[in-house]
Amino acid sequence: MSSTDTAAVLEKDASDSAEVGAGLDVLDGVAARGAPIARIVRERALPPLIVVGLVLGLWQLVFVLGLTDADKLPGPAMVWHSLDELWCQETLLPIVWTSVWRGLSGFLLAVVIGTPIGLVVARVKPVRTAIGPVLQGLQSLPSVAWVPAAVIWLGPDNVAIYAVILLGSVPSVANGLVAGIDQVPPLFLRAGRTMGATGLAGVRHVLIPAALPGYLAGLKQGWAFSWRSLMAAELIASSPELGLGRYLQSRREAADMPGVLLGILLILIVGIAIELAFMAPIERHLLRDRGVQDADR
Amino acid sequence: MTPVLTTPQAVTGRVAGGVPAVRISHVHKSFGRSGARTHVLDDITLDVAPGEFVTLLGASGCGKSTLLNLVAGLDKPSRGSIEVPGGRPALMFQEHALFPWLTAGKNIELALKLAGVPRPERRAEAERLLELVRLAGAYGKRVHELSGGMRQRVAMARALAQGSKVLLMDEPFAALDAITRDVLHDEITRIWAERQLSVLFVTHNVREAVRLAQRVVLLSSRPGRVAREWRIDLPQPRRIESSGVADLSIEITEELRGEIRRHVQH
Numbered sequence: 001m002s003s004t005d006t007a008a009v010l011e012k013d014a015s016d017s018a019e020v021g022a023g024l025d026v027l028d029g030v031a032a033r034g035a036p037i038a039r040i041v042r043e044r045a046l047p048p049l050i051v052v053g054l055v056l057g058l059w060q061l062v063f064v065l066g067l068t069d070a071d072k073l074p075g076p077a078m079v080w081h082s083l084d085e086l087w088c089q090e091t092l093l094p095i096v097w098t099s100v101w102r103g104l105s106g107f108l109l110a111v112v113i114g115t116p117i118g119l120v121v122a123r124v125k126p127v128r129t130a131i132g133p134v135l136q137g138l139q140s141l142p143s144v145a146w147v148p149a150a151v152i153w154l155g156p157d158n159v160a161i162y163a164v165i166l167l168g169s170v171p172s173v174a175n176g177l178v179a180g181i182d183q184v185p186p187l188f189l190r191a192g193r194t195m196g197a198t199g200l201a202g203v204r205h206v207l208i209p210a211a212l213p214g215y216l217a218g219l220k221q222g223w224a225f226s227w228r229s230l231m232a233a234e235l236i237a238s239s240p241e242l243g244l245g246r247y248l249q250s251r252r253e254a255a256d257m258p259g260v261l262l263g264i265l266l267i268l269i270v271g272i273a274i275e276l277a278f279m280a281p282i283e284r285h286l287l288r289d290r291g292v293q294d295a296d297r
Numbered sequence: 298m299t300p301v302l303t304t305p306q307a308v309t310g311r312v313a314g315g316v317p318a319v320r321i322s323h324v325h326k327s328f329g330r331s332g333a334r335t336h337v338l339d340d341i342t343l344d345v346a347p348g349e350f351v352t353l354l355g356a357s358g359c360g361k362s363t364l365l366n367l368v369a370g371l372d373k374p375s376r377g378s379i380e381v382p383g384g385r386p387a388l389m390f391q392e393h394a395l396f397p398w399l400t401a402g403k404n405i406e407l408a409l410k411l412a413g414v415p416r417p418e419r420r421a422e423a424e425r426l427l428e429l430v431r432l433a434g435a436y437g438k439r440v441h442e443l444s445g446g447m448r449q450r451v452a453m454a455r456a457l458a459q460g461s462k463v464l465l466m467d468e469p470f471a472a473l474d475a476i477t478r479d480v481l482h483d484e485i486t487r488i489w490a491e492r493q494l495s496v497l498f499v500t501h502n503v504r505e506a507v508r509l510a511q512r513v514v515l516l517s518s519r520p521g522r523v524a525r526e527w528r529i530d531l532p533q534p535r536r537i538e539s540s541g542v543a544d545l546s547i548e549i550t551e552e553l554r555g556e557i558r559r560h561v562q563h
């Protein structure tokens with residue numbers, strides 16, 4: 001049989017089996033599906049709202065029944081009043097903004113510093129043995145512990161505050177990247193190498209995208225640490241601009257309990273809002289693209 | 298019925314005449330430091346002629362993947378030499394190894410990019426390759442949206458995108474069900490003939506080896522050596538369940554079992 005004949009026969013044979021293949025594909029394929037808005041709201045938004053409602057209800061109940069001293073636990077309405085007051089004095093937004101700006105810019109700085117550190121620690125053996133454990137240990141050191149030293153060394157203003165943020169969140173960002181890189185399946189690296197993705201091309205086209213989920217987890221934690229560190233720093237260090245931590249401190253000094261509770265709530269809400277607004281969507285997008293939510297292989 | 302033509306050959310592994318697509322010469326491979334050294338491959342000499350389809354058969358752990366990795370350049374032989382005159386060969390793994398952060402089409406385009414195909418041509422070429430593996434509509438699909446068989450076909454397209462005439466396959470269909478595997482056997486046979494590829498295909502499925510190959514090479518275990526080889530002259534397309542394939546499979550299986558039994562005696 002000549003080679004063109006062979007090719008023709010093979011083509012015919014293969015197209016028979018292609019129909020079988022196409023049938024299998026239909027049976028096996030996963031249809032991409034989107035969730036209707038109504039369901040997203042019902043499944044995602046409703047449960048937390050119910051919990052918030054319950055907590056508020058319980059709080060009001062405790063307050064109304066007079067189970068505790070009203071000076072120590074003011075009711076929700078009194079806290080709301082404090083909020084209203086702040087809003088009317090037009091100080092609410094500047095206070096929140098001061099802290100958010102410090103938190104975000106500090107966090108971005110931490111990303112810029114922590115990422116190369118993470119890359120080097122993950123890829124260079126001696127560096128890893130030298131500072132890997134320290135980096136891990138730093139993560140469990142509460143950043144509030146740095147505040148006194150930072151204030152003495154750097155003065156009680158913005159510089160000290162930023163230093164504390166960085167000490168809190170750089171280790172998270174770096175460790176996240178290290179963990180992300182460690183979790184990259186060797187198969188991907190080998191596949192990349194057979195395609196010619198070596199050296200920098202390998203880092204860019206294979207290593208970084210493959211490590212992204214772990215890196216993002218590190219970024220999420222980095223944001224949380226940066227926000228916590230900022231509040232710790234603002235409580236103790238003093239700087240001209242009034243942030244949430246400083247506001248909380250001033251309310252404590254004024255024995256203004258509704259103000260104290262308001263401060264705590266604002267810190268909590270801003271932290272959650274940033275997480276929901278920036279981190280969660282990126283992460284969800286990434287995981288969905290990779291089919292992680294399907295608990296796939 | 299076609300008579301079964303088998304030609305047990307001398308254990309040299311050499312193909313007569315011409316420049317081979319792959320030339321493996323006296324390759325040894327050991328792992329570990331002296332003391333706890335395991336000798337995995339022992340004096341392997343094997344050629345793959347241009348356009349030839351060779352299957353490498355052997356028991357689990359005999360060093361098939363090790364040999365393929367050496368040919369792919371992922372590792373270096375302890376001794377001996379490997380030449381692939383046509384440049385870096387393409388390698389397909391048992392797991393699809395597609396990058397989940399890219400779509401099927403973009404996976405192929407990455408391979409094209411790394412092979413130096415200019416950007417404006419990549420999209421069209423990727424779609425052409427997807428068509429070749431009969432997945433014309435899959436360009437924008439995410440890896441997790443594809444079935445196991447579809448993934449292996451995209452992986453095949455990605456391997457072909459590297460533009461190498463030499464294709465190394467390490468049990469690429471082992472994780473698939475029998476029907477899907479059948480379909481992919483037809484596809485790889487067709488593509489091999491169409492593109493005149495030189496294929497070195499690893500498997501421990503004897504029937505698969507006979508179904509696909511022009512030449513079946515049996516490796517012994519511990520250390521891995523070329524134990525014997527068979528030239529398969531059955532005409533393509535073959536059916537895996539045909540009696541020609543079955544008869545020869547029985548013969549080769551007997552040999553393979555003998556190879557494995559050898560290890561019990563000492």
Ligand SMILES: Nc1ncnc2c1ncn2[C@@H]1O[C@H](COP(=O)(O)OP(=O)(O)OP(=O)(O)O)[C@@H](O)[C@H]1O
Nearest residue numbers: 328329337355356357358359360361362363364501
């Ligand atoms: N990097 C390594 N270090 C040490 N030993 C190794 C390494 N890679 C492989 N081996 C050993 O070499 C032997 C052959 O492995 P290999 O993966 O090549 O076998 P195989 O023939 O592909 O088996 P299978 O059919 O199970 O895939 C095994 O005993 C394995 O333990």
Ligand SMILES: [Mg+2]
Nearest residue numbers: 361362363467
């Ligand atoms: Mg193997």
